[in-house]
Amino acid sequence: MANNKELKDRIKAVQETRKITNAMYLISSTKLRRAKLDLAETRPYFDAIRSEIGRLLGAGGTYESRYFYDRDGTLPDGGVRGILVITADKGLAGAYNLNVIRAAEALYRETPDARLFVVGEYGRRYFTQHKYPLEKTFLHSAQSPSMDRAREICTSLLDPYDDGELDEIMIIYTDMKNSLASTAITHRLLPLERRSFESAAPGEAPKASQQLEFVPSEEAVVKGVMRSYISGFIYSALLDSFCSEQNARVTAMDSANVNAQKLLGSLSLQLNRQRQAAITQEITEISAGAQAQKNKKKR
Numbered sequence: 001m002a003n004n005k006e007l008k009d010r011i012k013a014v015q016e017t018r019k020i021t022n023a024m025y026l027i028s029s030t031k032l033r034r035a036k037l038d039l040a041e042t043r044p045y046f047d048a049i050r051s052e053i054g055r056l057l058g059a060g061g062t063y064e065s066r067y068f069y070d071r072d073g074t075l076p077d078g079g080v081r082g083i084l085v086i087t088a089d090k091g092l093a094g095a096y097n098l099n100v101i102r103a104a105e106a107l108y109r110e111t112p113d114a115r116l117f118v119v120g121e122y123g124r125r126y127f128t129q130h131k132y133p134l135e136k137t138f139l140h141s142a143q144s145p146s147m148d149r150a151r152e153i154c155t156s157l158l159d160p161y162d163d164g165e166l167d168e169i170m171i172i173y174t175d176m177k178n179s180l181a182s183t184a185i186t187h188r189l190l191p192l193e194r195r196s197f198e199s200a201a202p203g204e205a206p207k208a209s210q211q212l213e214f215v216p217s218e219e220a221v222v223k224g225v226m227r228s229y230i231s232g233f234i235y236s237a238l239l240d241s242f243c244s245e246q247n248a249r250v251t252a253m254d255s256a257n258v259n260a261q262k263l264l265g266s267l268s269l270q271l272n273r274q275r276q277a278a279i280t281q282e283i284t285e286i287s288a289g290a291q292a293q294k295n296k297k298k299r
Helices: 004-060 096-110 121-129 147-162 194-198 205-211 218-298
Strands: 081-086 115-119 134-138 168-176 182-190
Touching: 004 218, 081 096, 081 121, 081 147, 081 218, 096 121, 096 168, 096 182, 096 218, 115 121, 115 147, 121 134, 134 147, 147 182, 147 218, 168 218, 182 218
Parallel strands: 081 115, 081 168, 115 134
Antiparallel strands: 168 182
């Protein structure tokens, strides 16, 4: 059984740890609120650009592009797949990172020649330790999502796609459905389903075909708009993942605080019992000594 000094040292250590977990809880709560506001502000932009792409496709008529499925809705067979995986720079966030990595490994097993693009230090370390070949890693983007970082990632993905080095681009990120549930999402970035965009602006296509003029060319306009769309989608995914990470860390740190409080209660009770036992033993020894003195005087 631990003595009083050991118990006091353990109590002090738990108290110091609780200070750290409580500080992380407060910081993550603040970051989560800010990230939610940023995520809400991206939705109108995302909806607007989807609508514009629908108008462009409607105005373009029979225009064909590698950015979209064939008109019959089927994907081409084979090809090289690029996988963008969004993880965190840090741990202590429950199963947040593990869920994304499991989804990435499952997708990678389908196409072992896929090229991995990894956001976040946690994912970089994991895939490096497990001998996965990494095409490119993006540090600090997970901790500080911004449009500049999203454009950088977009360029790293679209340049090889435009050059024909990649035939498909997938993205794996975490979607925070609510404060209690987050899910690892696997989504196809490219090629896109043409019909989903053509229906994004119902009733506008005929009007657009009469008014839109493509300068310098239809291909250049669509290519520029698609870069904006992919950048916006990646930025939204970064923000969504960041919200999920902070929410997972809030939950984990709250559980840590509760467990620390329970442990402190148990240790304090154990220390008080040992103190009481020591006091009782001292009183017993004093009483026994006094009784011995009385018996000595009687004799």
